[in-house]
Amino acid sequence: MESKRQQKFAGVIQKDLAEIFQREGMSFLPNTLVTITRVRVTPDLAIARVFLSFFNNQNSSLALNTIKAHSSEIRYKLGSRIKNQVRIIPHLEFFVDDTNEYVERMDKIFDKISKEPRQPDTEE
Structure with a gap:
């Protein structure tokens, strides 16, 4: 369970990183939209785990x-954006957020199940 402090700090990092990727992300990944889906911060605020989702990228x-x-x-x-708000700039760890892929896979499974003929309920 994250504290209010961690959640607030994660929100600040997510907002500022989103602006960085929006303005300067094309230099890293041309023709790719990078979305920051979630940021988790350790209790000491030293490490930020950033979950990214990529659109228009194979x-x-x-x-x-x-x-x-x-x-x-x-x-x-x-750091240049948040230097006046924090004591230390957290180390950034990046991960792929595969939630959308998981949801799509589950939807396909449920569609497959719903198309199968139902077995009649037999009561003895």
């Missing part, structure tokens, strides 16, 4: 590796 693992390669630059830009 290979999300390659896109994630590209983001990880630029993580120090992204952290620097984040």
